[in-house]
Amino acid sequence: MRISEIRVRGFRNLSETALHPTPGVNVIYGENAQGKTNLIEAVWMCSGMKSFRGAKEPEMPAFGSKQAQICLRYDDGSRMNDIELKIENRRSAVLNGIPLSSPAGLIGKFRAVVFYPSFLSIVQAGPQGRRRFIDAAICQLYPAFAKLLAEYGRLLRQRGALLKDIRMESSLLDMLDVLDLRLAECAEQLTARRLQYLEALTPFADEIYGGISSGREKISFRYIRKGADGDRPYGELLRENRRTDILNRSTGVGPHRDDVEICINGVSARVYGSQGQQRSCALALKLGEASVIRDLTGSSPVTLLDDVMSELDAGRQNYILNHIGDRQVFITCCDPDAVGRLTGGMRVSVRGGVLTEE
DSSP: OEEEEEEEESBTTOOSEEEOOOSSEEEEEOSTTSSHHHHHHHHHHTTTSOOTTOOOGGGSBOTTOSOEEEEEEEEOSSSEEEEEEEESSSEEEEETTEEOSSGGGGTTTSOEEEEOGGGGHHHHSOHHHHHHHHHHHHHHHOTHHHHHHHHHHHHHHHHHHHHHHHTTOGGGHHHHHHHHHHHHHHHHHHHHHHHHHHHHHHHHHHHHHHHHTTTSOOEEEEEEOTTOSSSOOHHHHHHHTHHHHHHHTSOOSSTTTOEEEEEETTEEHHHHOOHHHHHHHHHHHHHHHHHHHHHHHSSOOEEEEESOSTTOOHHHHHHHHHTSTTSOEEEEESOGGGGTTOOSOEEEEEETTEEEEO
16 A cells, blocks of 8 residues: 545634655654644544544644545555545545545455554553454454444444333244344354454564564463353353343443454563563564555555654664555654654645645
8 A cells, every 4th residue: 555645624723735755755743732742643533444643533633623534545556446435424425536424434445554542552551442453453354343343333233222112022032033133143153254354463563562672572462252162152152141131231242342452472561571571562563564554455554654753762663664664654754763664755844734745
Protein backbone atom coordinates (compact mmCIF):
# COMPACT_ATOMS: atom_id res chain seq x y z
CA MET A 1 0.00 0.00 0.00
CA ARG A 2 1.35 3.41 -0.99
CA ILE A 3 -0.53 6.69 -0.56
CA SER A 4 0.25 9.25 -3.23
CA GLU A 5 -2.15 12.01 -2.13
CA ILE A 6 -4.14 12.96 0.96
CA ARG A 7 -6.72 15.76 0.77
CA VAL A 8 -8.70 16.99 3.75
CA ARG A 9 -11.37 19.64 4.11
CA GLY A 10 -13.23 20.59 7.27
CA PHE A 11 -11.72 17.73 9.31
CA ARG A 12 -11.12 18.75 12.91
CA ASN A 13 -8.64 21.65 13.04
CA LEU A 14 -6.82 20.81 9.80
CA SER A 15 -6.82 23.47 7.14
CA GLU A 16 -7.96 22.51 3.65
CA THR A 17 -4.88 20.98 2.12
CA ALA A 18 -3.41 18.37 -0.19
CA LEU A 19 -0.40 16.36 0.97
CA HIS A 20 1.80 14.24 -1.30
CA PRO A 21 3.72 11.87 0.98
CA THR A 22 6.86 9.97 0.12
CA PRO A 23 6.62 6.17 -0.32
CA GLY A 24 8.99 5.82 2.65
CA VAL A 25 8.98 7.53 6.02
CA ASN A 26 6.98 10.72 6.55
CA VAL A 27 7.65 12.62 9.76
CA ILE A 28 4.74 14.80 10.93
CA TYR A 29 6.04 17.16 13.59
CA GLY A 30 4.93 20.16 15.61
CA GLU A 31 4.00 21.19 19.12
CA ASN A 32 1.16 19.56 20.99
CA ALA A 33 -2.46 20.27 19.95
CA GLN A 34 -1.51 21.51 16.47
CA GLY A 35 -3.17 18.71 14.47
CA LYS A 36 -0.56 15.96 14.03
CA THR A 37 -2.79 13.18 15.35
CA ASN A 38 -5.72 14.55 13.33
CA LEU A 39 -3.82 13.78 10.14
CA ILE A 40 -3.07 10.23 11.30
CA GLU A 41 -6.73 9.79 12.22
CA ALA A 42 -7.86 11.03 8.79
CA VAL A 43 -5.72 8.41 7.05
CA TRP A 44 -6.91 5.67 9.42
CA MET A 45 -10.58 6.47 8.80
CA CYS A 46 -10.08 5.48 5.15
CA SER A 47 -9.45 1.90 6.27
CA GLY A 48 -13.18 1.62 6.96
CA MET A 49 -12.61 1.22 10.69
CA LYS A 50 -13.88 3.56 13.38
CA SER A 51 -11.69 6.25 14.93
CA PHE A 52 -8.94 4.85 17.12
CA ARG A 53 -9.66 7.73 19.49
CA GLY A 54 -13.19 6.51 20.12
CA ALA A 55 -14.61 9.71 18.63
CA LYS A 56 -18.15 9.95 17.26
CA GLU A 57 -18.80 11.18 13.73
CA PRO A 58 -20.50 14.47 14.74
CA GLU A 59 -17.33 15.44 16.62
CA MET A 60 -15.09 15.26 13.54
CA PRO A 61 -16.14 18.22 11.33
CA ALA A 62 -14.26 21.42 12.15
CA PHE A 63 -15.91 24.03 14.35
CA GLY A 64 -18.44 25.84 12.21
CA SER A 65 -18.45 23.12 9.52
CA LYS A 66 -21.31 20.73 8.92
CA GLN A 67 -19.27 18.20 6.97
CA ALA A 68 -15.72 16.87 6.81
CA GLN A 69 -14.20 15.35 3.71
CA ILE A 70 -11.17 13.07 3.37
CA CYS A 71 -9.86 11.95 -0.01
CA LEU A 72 -7.12 9.38 -0.44
CA ARG A 73 -5.34 8.21 -3.59
CA TYR A 74 -3.30 5.05 -3.12
CA ASP A 75 -1.65 2.19 -4.99
CA ASP A 76 -2.59 -1.27 -3.73
CA GLY A 77 0.07 -2.99 -5.81
CA SER A 78 -2.15 -3.65 -8.82
CA ARG A 79 -3.86 -0.32 -9.52
CA MET A 80 -4.43 3.23 -8.33
CA ASN A 81 -7.51 3.73 -6.17
CA ASP A 82 -9.45 6.73 -4.91
CA ILE A 83 -11.37 6.91 -1.65
CA GLU A 84 -13.73 9.75 -0.81
CA LEU A 85 -15.01 9.78 2.76
CA LYS A 86 -17.63 12.27 3.94
CA ILE A 87 -18.40 12.69 7.61
CA GLU A 88 -21.40 14.52 9.02
CA ASN A 89 -23.78 12.84 11.45
CA ARG A 90 -22.53 9.61 9.95
CA ARG A 91 -19.92 8.49 7.45
CA SER A 92 -20.42 7.78 3.76
CA ALA A 93 -17.78 6.40 1.41
CA VAL A 94 -17.08 6.26 -2.31
CA LEU A 95 -14.44 3.91 -3.75
CA ASN A 96 -13.24 4.52 -7.30
CA GLY A 97 -16.38 6.52 -8.06
CA ILE A 98 -18.76 3.85 -6.74
CA PRO A 99 -20.79 4.70 -3.58
CA LEU A 100 -20.57 2.04 -0.90
CA SER A 101 -23.55 0.95 1.16
CA SER A 102 -21.40 1.40 4.27
CA PRO A 103 -17.88 2.68 5.05
CA ALA A 104 -17.21 -0.88 6.23
CA GLY A 105 -16.95 -1.68 2.53
CA LEU A 106 -13.48 -0.11 2.67
CA ILE A 107 -12.24 -2.76 5.10
CA GLY A 108 -9.64 -4.85 3.33
CA LYS A 109 -9.41 -2.39 0.43
CA PHE A 110 -7.07 0.10 2.07
CA ARG A 111 -5.04 -1.55 4.82
CA ALA A 112 -3.30 0.36 7.60
CA VAL A 113 -1.90 -0.33 11.06
CA VAL A 114 -2.04 2.40 13.70
CA PHE A 115 -0.14 2.72 16.98
CA TYR A 116 -1.41 5.39 19.37
CA PRO A 117 -0.43 6.21 22.97
CA SER A 118 -3.55 4.79 24.63
CA PHE A 119 -2.83 1.44 22.95
CA LEU A 120 -0.17 0.99 25.63
CA SER A 121 -2.98 0.08 28.04
CA ILE A 122 -3.67 -3.11 26.05
CA VAL A 123 -1.38 -5.04 28.40
CA GLN A 124 -2.50 -3.46 31.67
CA ALA A 125 -6.23 -2.96 31.11
CA GLY A 126 -9.06 -5.47 30.91
CA PRO A 127 -9.71 -8.04 28.18
CA GLN A 128 -12.00 -5.83 26.08
CA GLY A 129 -9.08 -3.96 24.52
CA ARG A 130 -7.25 -7.17 23.67
CA ARG A 131 -10.37 -8.63 22.07
CA ARG A 132 -10.86 -5.42 20.11
CA PHE A 133 -7.25 -5.49 18.87
CA ILE A 134 -7.37 -9.04 17.57
CA ASP A 135 -10.83 -8.64 16.01
CA ALA A 136 -9.87 -5.42 14.20
CA ALA A 137 -6.70 -7.06 12.89
CA ILE A 138 -8.64 -10.04 11.55
CA CYS A 139 -11.22 -7.76 9.89
CA GLN A 140 -8.53 -6.17 7.72
CA LEU A 141 -7.44 -9.58 6.49
CA TYR A 142 -10.90 -11.14 6.22
CA PRO A 143 -13.63 -8.49 5.74
CA ALA A 144 -16.30 -11.18 6.17
CA PHE A 145 -15.16 -11.47 9.78
CA ALA A 146 -16.75 -8.06 10.45
CA LYS A 147 -20.11 -9.51 9.37
CA LEU A 148 -19.54 -12.51 11.61
CA LEU A 149 -18.82 -10.21 14.56
CA ALA A 150 -21.96 -8.21 13.84
CA GLU A 151 -24.04 -11.39 13.61
CA TYR A 152 -22.66 -12.66 16.92
CA GLY A 153 -23.44 -9.33 18.57
CA ARG A 154 -26.99 -9.40 17.20
CA LEU A 155 -27.59 -12.94 18.47
CA LEU A 156 -26.10 -12.04 21.84
CA ARG A 157 -28.49 -9.10 22.20
CA GLN A 158 -31.44 -11.31 21.24
CA ARG A 159 -30.39 -13.85 23.83
CA GLY A 160 -30.04 -11.14 26.46
CA ALA A 161 -33.58 -9.93 25.79
CA LEU A 162 -34.87 -13.50 25.93
CA LEU A 163 -33.12 -14.16 29.24
CA LYS A 164 -34.88 -11.15 30.77
CA ASP A 165 -38.32 -12.41 29.74
CA ILE A 166 -37.88 -16.13 30.25
CA ARG A 167 -38.29 -16.06 34.04
CA MET A 168 -41.86 -14.84 33.52
CA GLU A 169 -42.64 -17.04 30.54
CA SER A 170 -41.12 -20.54 30.62
CA SER A 171 -42.46 -21.35 27.14
CA LEU A 172 -39.66 -19.20 25.77
CA LEU A 173 -37.20 -21.98 26.61
CA ASP A 174 -37.86 -23.54 23.19
CA MET A 175 -36.82 -20.29 21.53
CA LEU A 176 -33.69 -20.24 23.68
CA ASP A 177 -32.75 -23.72 22.44
CA VAL A 178 -32.93 -22.57 18.81
CA LEU A 179 -31.05 -19.34 19.49
CA ASP A 180 -28.29 -21.15 21.40
CA LEU A 181 -27.61 -23.41 18.43
CA ARG A 182 -27.02 -20.41 16.18
CA LEU A 183 -25.03 -18.54 18.82
CA ALA A 184 -22.76 -21.53 19.49
CA GLU A 185 -22.05 -22.01 15.80
CA CYS A 186 -21.14 -18.35 15.43
CA ALA A 187 -18.97 -18.48 18.56
CA GLU A 188 -17.01 -21.47 17.28
CA GLN A 189 -16.23 -19.64 14.02
CA LEU A 190 -15.12 -16.50 15.85
CA THR A 191 -12.83 -18.38 18.19
CA ALA A 192 -11.31 -20.43 15.37
CA ARG A 193 -10.40 -17.23 13.50
CA ARG A 194 -8.89 -15.67 16.64
CA LEU A 195 -6.75 -18.73 17.32
CA GLN A 196 -5.65 -18.84 13.70
CA TYR A 197 -4.62 -15.19 13.85
CA LEU A 198 -2.67 -15.62 17.10
CA GLU A 199 -0.78 -18.51 15.52
CA ALA A 200 0.19 -16.26 12.60
CA LEU A 201 1.06 -13.29 14.85
CA THR A 202 3.24 -15.09 17.39
CA PRO A 203 6.45 -15.63 15.36
CA PHE A 204 6.48 -12.05 14.06
CA ALA A 205 5.73 -10.48 17.45
CA ASP A 206 8.34 -12.69 19.08
CA GLU A 207 10.99 -11.70 16.55
CA ILE A 208 10.23 -8.00 17.04
CA TYR A 209 10.06 -8.24 20.83
CA GLY A 210 13.28 -10.20 20.83
CA GLY A 211 14.94 -7.43 18.85
CA ILE A 212 13.61 -4.72 21.17
CA SER A 213 14.84 -6.65 24.23
CA SER A 214 18.18 -7.53 22.60
CA GLY A 215 17.27 -11.22 22.65
CA ARG A 216 16.86 -11.42 26.42
CA GLU A 217 13.11 -12.11 26.45
CA LYS A 218 10.38 -13.90 24.48
CA ILE A 219 6.75 -12.90 24.01
CA SER A 220 3.91 -15.40 23.69
CA PHE A 221 0.11 -15.45 23.85
CA ARG A 222 -2.47 -17.68 25.48
CA TYR A 223 -6.12 -17.62 24.49
CA ILE A 224 -8.38 -17.91 27.55
CA ARG A 225 -11.97 -19.07 27.09
CA LYS A 226 -14.07 -17.72 29.94
CA GLY A 227 -15.65 -20.50 31.96
CA ALA A 228 -14.17 -23.28 29.82
CA ASP A 229 -11.59 -25.95 30.57
CA GLY A 230 -9.97 -27.17 27.38
CA ASP A 231 -11.78 -27.07 24.05
CA ARG A 232 -15.32 -27.88 25.13
CA PRO A 233 -17.97 -26.88 22.54
CA TYR A 234 -19.77 -23.58 23.14
CA GLY A 235 -23.14 -25.31 22.82
CA GLU A 236 -22.26 -27.45 25.82
CA LEU A 237 -21.08 -24.42 27.80
CA LEU A 238 -24.26 -22.49 27.05
CA ARG A 239 -26.41 -25.37 28.27
CA GLU A 240 -24.30 -25.82 31.39
CA ASN A 241 -24.49 -22.12 32.28
CA ARG A 242 -28.13 -21.58 31.32
CA ARG A 243 -29.49 -21.44 34.86
CA THR A 244 -26.86 -18.88 35.89
CA ASP A 245 -27.48 -16.87 32.72
CA ILE A 246 -31.22 -16.72 33.44
CA LEU A 247 -30.56 -15.52 36.98
CA ASN A 248 -28.04 -12.90 35.79
CA ARG A 249 -30.05 -12.05 32.66
CA SER A 250 -26.87 -12.09 30.60
CA THR A 251 -24.67 -14.58 28.74
CA GLY A 252 -21.63 -15.47 30.83
CA VAL A 253 -19.61 -17.54 28.35
CA GLY A 254 -18.55 -16.93 24.76
CA PRO A 255 -16.07 -14.94 22.66
CA HIS A 256 -17.41 -11.70 24.16
CA ARG A 257 -15.97 -12.82 27.52
CA ASP A 258 -12.71 -14.40 26.33
CA ASP A 259 -9.24 -12.96 26.84
CA VAL A 260 -5.75 -13.09 25.34
CA GLU A 261 -3.01 -13.32 27.93
CA ILE A 262 0.26 -11.68 26.89
CA CYS A 263 3.28 -13.40 28.43
CA ILE A 264 6.98 -12.56 28.73
CA ASN A 265 9.17 -15.61 29.19
CA GLY A 266 6.02 -17.57 30.00
CA VAL A 267 4.61 -15.31 32.75
CA SER A 268 1.88 -12.68 32.59
CA ALA A 269 3.11 -9.32 31.33
CA ARG A 270 0.08 -7.64 32.92
CA VAL A 271 0.90 -8.96 36.41
CA TYR A 272 4.69 -9.16 36.38
CA GLY A 273 5.89 -7.00 33.49
CA SER A 274 7.64 -3.67 34.06
CA GLN A 275 6.35 -0.54 32.35
CA GLY A 276 9.14 -0.82 29.78
CA GLN A 277 8.31 -4.46 29.08
CA GLN A 278 4.62 -3.66 28.69
CA ARG A 279 5.40 -0.82 26.28
CA SER A 280 7.61 -3.16 24.26
CA CYS A 281 4.77 -5.73 24.15
CA ALA A 282 2.40 -3.13 22.72
CA LEU A 283 4.91 -2.13 20.04
CA ALA A 284 5.56 -5.77 19.15
CA LEU A 285 1.81 -6.37 18.74
CA LYS A 286 1.36 -3.50 16.31
CA LEU A 287 4.51 -4.08 14.26
CA GLY A 288 3.71 -7.79 14.28
CA GLU A 289 0.22 -7.00 12.97
CA ALA A 290 1.77 -5.20 10.01
CA SER A 291 4.06 -8.18 9.34
CA VAL A 292 1.11 -10.60 9.34
CA ILE A 293 -0.73 -8.49 6.77
CA ARG A 294 2.35 -8.35 4.56
CA ASP A 295 2.91 -12.11 4.91
CA LEU A 296 -0.69 -13.08 4.07
CA THR A 297 -1.45 -10.49 1.38
CA GLY A 298 1.97 -9.83 -0.15
CA SER A 299 1.55 -6.08 0.46
CA SER A 300 2.69 -4.04 3.44
CA PRO A 301 0.00 -1.92 5.09
CA VAL A 302 0.54 1.79 5.64
CA THR A 303 2.01 2.13 9.12
CA LEU A 304 0.78 5.00 11.31
CA LEU A 305 2.82 5.68 14.46
CA ASP A 306 1.43 8.41 16.70
CA ASP A 307 3.91 9.66 19.30
CA VAL A 308 5.73 6.32 19.40
CA MET A 309 9.27 7.62 19.98
CA SER A 310 8.77 9.90 22.97
CA GLU A 311 9.67 7.43 25.74
CA LEU A 312 12.05 5.09 23.94
CA ASP A 313 15.79 5.09 24.39
CA ALA A 314 18.09 5.43 21.36
CA GLY A 315 18.59 1.68 21.02
CA ARG A 316 14.88 0.88 20.92
CA GLN A 317 14.24 3.78 18.54
CA ASN A 318 16.91 2.50 16.19
CA TYR A 319 15.48 -1.02 16.21
CA ILE A 320 11.96 0.14 15.41
CA LEU A 321 13.10 2.52 12.69
CA ASN A 322 15.16 -0.24 11.09
CA HIS A 323 12.08 -2.45 10.88
CA ILE A 324 9.76 0.01 9.17
CA GLY A 325 11.90 1.33 6.34
CA ASP A 326 10.48 -1.09 3.77
CA ARG A 327 6.97 0.36 3.86
CA GLN A 328 5.16 3.69 3.86
CA VAL A 329 5.18 5.13 7.34
CA PHE A 330 3.73 8.22 9.01
CA ILE A 331 5.33 9.14 12.35
CA THR A 332 4.14 12.01 14.52
CA CYS A 333 6.48 13.65 17.00
CA CYS A 334 7.19 16.98 18.65
CA ASP A 335 10.89 16.94 17.80
CA PRO A 336 11.81 15.81 14.27
CA ASP A 337 15.34 15.06 15.48
CA ALA A 338 13.83 12.05 17.30
CA VAL A 339 13.81 10.31 13.92
CA GLY A 340 16.86 12.13 12.59
CA ARG A 341 18.72 8.86 12.11
CA LEU A 342 16.53 8.19 9.11
CA THR A 343 17.91 9.12 5.73
CA GLY A 344 15.62 10.34 3.00
CA GLY A 345 11.89 10.51 3.57
CA MET A 346 9.89 13.68 4.07
CA ARG A 347 9.11 16.05 6.91
CA VAL A 348 5.81 17.86 7.34
CA SER A 349 5.42 20.58 9.93
CA VAL A 350 2.02 21.22 11.52
CA ARG A 351 1.13 24.51 13.15
CA GLY A 352 -2.43 25.55 13.94
CA GLY A 353 -3.76 22.90 11.58
CA VAL A 354 -1.64 24.12 8.65
CA LEU A 355 0.52 21.45 7.04
CA THR A 356 3.76 22.46 5.33
CA GLU A 357 5.84 19.99 3.32
CA GLU A 358 9.61 20.33 3.68
